[in-house]
Amino acid sequence: INQKLPWSFKFKLFMCVTSEKITNFQSHLISNKNGSGWVFSTRNISISFLSCNSIFPPLSHRTSV
Secondary structure (H helix, E strand, C coil), X not given: CXXXXXXXXXXXXXXXXXXXEEECCCCCCEECCCCCCEXXXXXXXXXXXXXXXXXXXXXXXXXXX
């Protein structure tokens, strides 16, 4: 999934999640259960963030990237 995201997106994502909550491992990028946030996953951490929702469009709109 990481290879499908442009570097600029991943950089903004990194900058955005620095102050967000680190949760348990997840296998892939999924939308949050309430639909207003994201869960970004790596090999060993999963970062959940809601405050970045205004920066990034819904996950369903990023799948074509």
